[in-house]
Amino acid sequence: MPVDVAFALLREGRLVDAENVVVRELRAVTDKHGAGSPEWASAQCDLGNVLLNADQLDRAIECFRQAAGAPTRDYETQKDQLTYRMNLGMALRMAGRLDEAEAALREGARERLAFYGREHAGYAFGLEPLADLLLERGDVAQARQVVEEAVANFWRNGHARVATALALRAAVVHAGRTGEPLFVGLDQLPDTVVEELAGSVAARLDHGDPASKELLGALIDAVQTRLGPDHQTTLNTLSALANLSSDLGDQSGRVEAIERVLDTYDRQGRLEEAVMASLGLAMAQSEAGDGEAALRTYAAAHLRAERVGRPELLSQVLRNWGLALNESGHTGPAEQRLTEAVAQARRGADHETVGRASVALGLFLQHEGRLPEARRVLEEGLPLLGPAHPDALVGRSHLGAVLEGRTCGCGDMEETIAAAFHDFVITRLPGDLLERLGVTIEDGEFKLSVELRREPTPAELERLNGVFQSAHAEFRRSLQTPRYAG
Incomplete structure (x- = not known):
């Protein structure tokens, strides 16, 4: 499938190549089936998902909007439309367009209710992102009402999606400061669902909010009780605690969490994982101001790595x-x-x-x-x-x-990044198209000046815009990346 190839390219960091794969597929589908067809809407959604994961939110939103606006023909195309509308609402939320996002998600939930009925899990799929948005907007009471309905629905249907809904519920209950237990019923869930729940909680943590540590601490206690102290999910949550502690400036908490993980890996004889944990521990010790301890940890990591070979x-x-x-x-x-x-x-x-x-x-x-x-x-x-x-x-x-x-x-790092941006664009466009491309960085943003040698064709203009969008997505991260330790 072209979309699978595109996501493989995204994982390699090849944003332009990934986009080109799905753009070519969209053109082929349009030529074969016509704009507005179910196949066209599906291809628009695929392109939107790739752009979303390439941090090109505005373009992704337009793709989802196009897909959601296509005419429906039967049960399957109506069901697909519900997915497109949910994707649109979630993309709008990611772009910070919360009013539009809430309108899209509420409309999607109403359409799901009419399509599936209140008892079907398909309805709960529309409730979950709506509750998440309401939580972000600070409407904790309404978020609680919506998420409880989603959890009850998934639980009643025995649907694995209950994992993410329970993770969201924990965040909502935590935000409400009611003193209630954050995680309930884990003893009634399969291990795989508990594992997914833990991963979902870790993925949604706000690393700038000290209150997140309380939520994560409750998760660690719950998972350790349910799965045991040496289970991989327990170790993953401890690793999440180390990362959160680092971002919150709690280096001693970071060191303690990594030491617990490393102790388990050593006892289990998992050498390669122990090496990686050791590298994390050494960095944490160094940033905590204990350089000598860090050097001892690096030496121990080297001994482990030699055994791995x-x-x-x-x-x-x-x-x-x-x-x-x-x-x-x-x-x-x-x-x-x-x-x-x-x-x-x-x-x-x-x-x-x-x-x-x-x-x-x-x-x-x-x-x-x-x-x-x-x-x-x-x-x-x-x-x-x-x-x-x-x-x-x-x-x-x-x-x-x-x-x-x-x-x-x-x-000059900014000058270097600007030059790399320039080369990234130039090497991905027809050689006779650009007369001059100027790239500078002002106030943390790229400023471009473009002169064309000739009038581009519509396809070239589309490619030109796509390459610029991809370059922005690729190099914007460089402006935000901490400078090299060397």
């Missing part, structure tokens, strides 16, 4: 260890570890690992004043990374400084 994993440990040693002023051991990281990466089959290790070593060599060596390593590693990869952007910035003979300053 996978070059890519060894390279990752050595790279992070080398960066930490350099940060602590241990220059000689840092160079040794970073050089070993590149050597191990070359033994493996993952180009990105080689690229990341090379950038780390190149930055170290630059800061040590060894510019010819730094240039060679950076020029070798950078082509192995995608154009918007954070390490690639930092590496290009540093390479620019190296070429200017500078050992510090490391170039």
Whole structure:
């Protein structure tokens, strides 16, 4: 299926290629079945879903609106329309257009009630996103009423969707501050449903709100009681607690959560998972101000990685260890570890690992004043990374400084990101279309100036707009990404 190919490309970070796959499919379907046909509406929905996951919300909204406005012919096309309308409401909410989102979701719920009847699980599917929106808007009382109806419906029907509805209910009850238990009935649910519930709670946490820690703590207690302390779902919720603690500035809580996870992995003999947990622990210890503990943890992670024997994993440990040693002023051991990281990466089959290790070593060599060596390593590693990869952007910035003979300053990151944006667009358009493309960054936003050599065809204009949208989605993340530790 073209949409499956597109999502595989999205997972690889190839946003433009993913979009092109579904755009071609939409054109083919339109030529064969005509605009407004059920097949056309389905293809519009597929394109909307790809654009939604590529962070192109306005375009996704228009696709869902087109799909939801197509005429219906029979039971199946009416059912599809309900999905398109729900997608439209959810996309509007993601775009912050809450009034429009609420109108679309309420209309969708009414249509589902008329189509399915109150007792059918299909009706509850429309209640859940509406309750979520009401919670976001601060209408906790109405959100509670709607989500309770959704939970009761799914429970009565024995539908697995009860997991996400119970997760939403917990968030609503927590927001209401009634003192009621947040998680009820877990002993009556299959393990798989409890696992999905836990994942849904973790996915919806607000990492800027300290109250989220209370919600997550209640989940950990409930899951540990239901599944046991060493169950993977319990470990996943502890990992979520570590991430939440980090974002809330609670480094000691982060360290404690990771230590609990690492202890379980060690006892279970799960070496590779223990290595990754060790890397997280070392970073947490470093950010908590305990650099010596972090170095000991990196050394222990290296011993575990040697037992695993996978070059890519060894390279990752050595790279992070080398960066930490350099940060602590241990220059000689840092160079040794970073050089070993590149050597191990070359033994493996993952180009990105080689690229990341090379950038780390190149930055170290630059800061040590060894510019010819730094240039060679950076020029070798950078082509192995995608154009918007954070390490690639930092590496290009540093390479620019190296070429200017500078050992510090490391170039202008915004200038580097703008240049990468420019190259991303130029390489994806017909060579004779653009006369000039200017890209600058002002107040954290891309500013573009475009001059065309000729009048584009409608297809070229559509592609031009799509490439610009994709470039914005791809590189906007770079503007928000914390700068490289090296």
